[in-house]
Amino acid sequence: xxxxxxxxxxxxxxxxxxxxxxxxxxxxxxxxxxxxxxxxxxxxxxxxxxxxxxxxxxxxxxxxxxxxxxxxxxxxxxxxxxxxxxxxxxxxxxxxxxxxxxxxxxxxxxxx
Numbered sequence: 001x002x003x004x005x006x007x008x009x010x011x012x013x014x015x016x017x018x019x020x021x022x023x024x025x026x027x028x029x030x031x032x033x034x035x036x037x038x039x040x041x042x043x044x045x046x047x048x049x050x051x052x053x054x055x056x057x058x059x060x061x062x063x064x065x066x067x068x069x070x071x072x073x074x075x076x077x078x079x080x081x082x083x084x085x086x087x088x089x090x091x092x093x094x095x096x097x098x099x100x101x102x103x104x105x106x107x108x109x110x111x112x
Contacts, residue, residue: 014107021104024065025049053105054112062101070094 025046033042052061074090 010106011110014103014110017100017103018107019104020100021053021065021108053108058105062098062105066094066097066101069097 028049029042029046032045033039049061052058070090070093073093074086077089078086
């Protein structure tokens, strides 16, 4: 019974973050397509990111995206409180971001 309950809770948690990777892939694709003024490049980047997500490269994609999300609050923390605060907040941000990305990946893999 505990395993069933744990599975349901995990599925609900993964469902909450289901759109995170899709949003990020869309934003990256829009940025690349806009920068190069190409709809075809937009589509190529978007589809390529989704294909790579279901390969061994997925952990690298998640680590890079988590590092980017961790860098944003770290940048602001550095401006307000200095280097030590930026490092601590960056690490905490990375952990939260990695957890959310991992849940989103698990949700997408559950669907496939």
